Amino acid sequence: xxxxxxxxxxxxxxxxxxxxxxxxxxxxxxxxxxxxxxxxxxxxxxxxxxxxxxxxxxxxxxxxxxxxxxxxxxx
Numbered sequence: 304x305x306x307x308x309x310x311x312x313x314x315x316x317x318x319x320x321x322x323x324x325x326x327x328x329x330x331x332x333x334x335x336x337x338x339x340x341x342x343x344x345x346x347x348x349x350x351x352x353x354x355x356x357x358x359x360x361x362x363x364x365x366x367x368x369x370x371x372x373x374x375x376x377x378x
Contacts, residue, residue, distance in 0.1 A: 308358060315345065321374050328362045342376075 319342040326334040 308355070313345070313347070313351075314339070315341070318343065319376060321376055323374055324372060326367075328364045 321340040321342070323338045323340055324334070325336050325338045326332045327336055
């Protein structure tokens with residue numbers, strides 16, 4: 304069994320970010336996901352990206368409209 308991915312370990316401790324309630328990136332695109340969008344890019348190595356893709360697959364989709372969702376900045 305694969306080891307679970309600790310996504311908290313990937314997150315900077317202090318960095319401006321935008322919490323956003325959104326949806327899955329793949330069908331059925333259910334709106335039950337809490338996203339964290341950072342103001343500045345987070346660096347990841349090719350090996351880290353490959354490891355995530357091997358566990359999760361490529362599951363991105365084009366940027367979607369806000370559709371009246373609120374976005375707040377947290378520092």
